Amino acid sequence: MTPDSIGQIEARLNDFNPDVRREAVAEIAALLKASKIAVEPERDAANMHCHTFFSFNAYGHSPSSLVWLAKKRGFRLIGMIDFDVLDGVEEFMNACELLGVRGSAGIETRVILPEFSTREINSPGEPGVFYHIGIGFTHTSAPPEAARLLAEFRGRAAQRNREMVAKVNAYLDPVTVDYERDILPLTPAHNPTERHLVVGYIEAARRKTSDVAGFWSKKLDTPLDQMVKIVEDAPKLQNLIRAKLMKQGGVGYAQPGPDTFPALEPLHQMIEACGALPCVGWLDGLSAGEQALDELLELLTGKGAVTLNIVPDRNWNIADPDVKRRKLQNLYDVVEAAERHALPLNVGTEMNSYGQKLIDDFDAPELAPVRQAFLDGAYFIYGHSVLQRHAGMGFQSAWAKAHFPDRRARNVFYTRVGKAARPGQAQMALDADLLPDAVLARLG
Numbered sequence: 001m002t003p004d005s006i007g008q009i010e011a012r013l014n015d016f017n018p019d020v021r022r023e024a025v026a027e028i029a030a031l032l033k034a035s036k037i038a039v040e041p042e043r044d045a046a047n048m049h050c051h052t053f054f055s056f057n058a059y060g061h062s063p064s065s066l067v068w069l070a071k072k073r074g075f076r077l078i079g080m081i082d083f084d085v086l087d088g089v090e091e092f093m094n095a096c097e098l099l100g101v102r103g104s105a106g107i108e109t110r111v112i113l114p115e116f117s118t119r120e121i122n123s124p125g126e127p128g129v130f131y132h133i134g135i136g137f138t139h140t141s142a143p144p145e146a147a148r149l150l151a152e153f154r155g156r157a158a159q160r161n162r163e164m165v166a167k168v169n170a171y172l173d174p175v176t177v178d179y180e181r182d183i184l185p186l187t188p189a190h191n192p193t194e195r196h197l198v199v200g201y202i203e204a205a206r207r208k209t210s211d212v213a214g215f216w217s218k219k220l221d222t223p224l225d226q227m228v229k230i231v232e233d234a235p236k237l238q239n240l241i242r243a244k245l246m247k248q249g250g251v252g253y254a255q256p257g258p259d260t261f262p263a264l265e266p267l268h269q270m271i272e273a274c275g276a277l278p279c280v281g282w283l284d285g286l287s288a289g290e291q292a293l294d295e296l297l298e299l300l301t302g303k304g305a306v307t308l309n310i311v312p313d314r315n316w317n318i319a320d321p322d323v324k325r326r327k328l329q330n331l332y333d334v335v336e337a338a339e340r341h342a343l344p345l346n347v348g349t350e351m352n353s354y355g356q357k358l359i360d361d362f363d364a365p366e367l368a369p370v371r372q373a374f375l376d377g378a379y380f381i382y383g384h385s386v387l388q389r390h391a392g393m394g395f396q397s398a399w400a401k402a403h404f405p406d407r408r409a410r411n412v413f414y415t416r417v418g419k420a421a422r423p424g425q426a427q428m429a430l431d432a433d434l435l436p437d438a439v440l441a442r443l444g
Helices: 003-013 018-033 063-073 089-099 144-172 178-186 195-209 212-219 224-229 235-246 264-273 295-300 321-340 371-391 398-403 406-420 436-442
Strands: 043-050 076-085 102-112 128-135 278-280 305-312 345-347
Touching: 003 018, 003 063, 018 063, 018 089, 018 195, 018 264, 018 305, 043 063, 043 128, 043 144, 043 178, 043 345, 063 076, 063 089, 063 102, 063 144, 076 128, 076 371, 089 102, 102 264, 102 371, 128 305, 128 345, 144 178, 144 195, 144 235, 144 264, 178 195, 195 212, 195 235, 195 321, 212 224, 224 235, 264 278, 278 295, 295 321, 305 371, 321 371, 398 406
Parallel strands: 043 076, 076 102, 278 305, 305 345
Antiparallel strands: 102 128, 128 278
16 A cells, blocks of 8 residues: 555545545455555553544544554554544444454533532633543443433533624624534534634634734734734644633633533433443642542542543643643642542543644653553553443443442453453453453453
8 A cells, every 4th residue: 555545545534424434444444454554563552532523633533533543553542532422432433343443432521510619620710610521432322311411512512602603703803704604514513612613713814804914913912923923833823712712811701600511410320321431530730629639539439430531741741840840740649549539540632732642652751650550541441341332241330330349349350351352352252141250251
């Protein structure tokens, strides 16, 4: 295969037409089987938090494209997480099985945590608002009670977007966007995020103004000489527009209230109804809420949280030595706290902002003390996903709780499953009559 022909297949992996993506994955699988396409040797690398184009991926990756990225680059494990939707789960898991990749799938949203209503947690400037995650989903379809909440998530997000567009349109006029015409087509399943809105406004400015730098200089209150350089740097321009117009203090921003986002408990019910795992989102340990870490984790585990998510790179790869020292210590502290509370870790780079890495550098000296905990967490969630998808015997199942009533012992078992299960292993002969050791033997 020539690089050009491989590139053509990779481009089809990101087509908005799902049939085109399925055909591209099948073609890659056939080429792999025939040893006609090269991949890097597998290594101890994992990115378990990657957004796809069903919410926003800065590099345009679909679920299928993420799986191929992992296979091609030799990542040992990969995980997708999208805002508010499960649209990509089935595609992702099918591609993992076809290409022989260890994978997991999840959802991220915001909820209200009334017990921390006066303290910021992991959503800067928004006391009581909490970015929360569910991981270990194995199918896009959901039971009726879960499907109702998923529809509510989608509806709430669309309403917030429309209200933001109305405010930003008024401020940027004559540079405006039409939500249906300009924004929805940027997504394959009509689930745009703030980042899609930013892309829409950048394109609208290019269409409707002759002096793009001058327009943004005035509207974003930024000196023209700086803006001339910024408009040539897509990541900087996107981040500046989002910060100035859509985040706190911007014309499009609306301070959330108690009814802006759902409560935590219904989200946990939805996650558990799908056989998945509630996962605590952690930012950097600087907020008042995250400084009360044990209080926060006791509250959330009491409500059913069983894992914890970290974005490592923003907590150690920092130029300012004082900031780096503090955030790195907070990273070590949260890993220790997760161990105290029996919370396996889910770590990744997100990929929903330009400049974020394709994968964390687990070989960085700063990550040496936590590297094994990161890898064990990745194996844990993959182990759960394998048994849940193929036998309904995941971490939350009656089988798991009967054999491992102690959550810490259950964590150990599913980590062992993740290390034993071969990637791409489909339709294994497993059933709920098997004992745990027999399950491990079958997988091995």
